[in-house]
Every structure is written in C-alpha cells, then in structure tokens.
Amino acid sequence: MRIVSCIPFAMGASLLLTGCIARTAVDVVTLPVKAVGGAVDATTTSQSEADEKRGRALRKQEERLGKLERQHRKAEQACHGGNDAACREMAQLEDEMEALRRSGY
Structure with a gap:
C-alpha cells in the first residue's frame, strides 16, 4: 500500500522535472545564438548611426x-x-x- 501511494507523487515529480530539464536544454541551445546576436548588434552600425556620422562629417x-x-x-x-x-x-x-x-x- 505504501508503494501505491508513492507512485502518484513520483509521476508528478517526474513530469515537473521533465519540464525543467526541457527548459534548461532550450536555454543551453539558444544561449550561443543570443550571444552571437548581441555581438553582431555591438559590431554593426545602424542606418541612423551612419546617418549621424555622415551629418557630423558634413x-x-x-x-x-x-x-x-x-x-x-x-x-x-x-x-x-x-x-x-x-x-x-x-x-x-x-x-x-x-x-x-x-x-x-
């Protein structure tokens, strides 16, 4: 009887951990993409920045x-x-x- 009462608890914990693990896996996979995107933003010049630079030069x-x-x-x-x-x-x-x-x- 004691084993039977632990089964629902184990199943619920299993489902919660699966979601947590999946979320962590998604975060780990998307981290390099986010890091590269931030680096690209930092190194590229937007059109407005280029316009401002050209205006200053003129x-x-x-x-x-x-x-x-x-x-x-x-x-x-x-x-x-x-x-x-x-x-x-x-x-x-x-x-x-x-x-x-x-x-x-």
Whole structure:
C-alpha cells in the first residue's frame, strides 16, 4: 500500500522535472545564438548611426570651408592692397577650398 501511494507523487515529480530539464536544454541551445546576436548588434552600425556620422562629417567640412572662405576674403583684401604674400596665400586657399568641395559634396 505504501508503494501505491508513492507512485502518484513520483509521476508528478517526474513530469515537473521533465519540464525543467526541457527548459534548461532550450536555454543551453539558444544561449550561443543570443550571444552571437548581441555581438553582431555591438559590431554593426545602424542606418541612423551612419546617418549621424555622415551629418557630423558634413558639418565639420562646412565649418572648415567657412573658415577657409573667411581667410580667403582677408587675403584677397590684402592682395588688392599690394601684398604679394597675401596673393600667394589667396591662391593656396582657393586650391584648398576647391579640393574640399570636390571631396565632400
């Protein structure tokens, strides 16, 4: 009689342990996939991140171009005043501005 009363308990425990073991097996199998997925997310650049990076580069380039244009105007004024060194600087600034325009836009 004592064995008979233990059988339902053993069957219930068996079913519970089977579910627990199955869950653990699924976790063990999916762990490498989750780890690789996280690594891929960490190493890839999303489209929005790429857009932000491109926007920063364009703003930096526009700032540089603005600075060159201001220097060019100064050198141009000095060149018209008869300063030969300013004329050479103006030509150099024109070349740099042209190269910057070709490279970025």
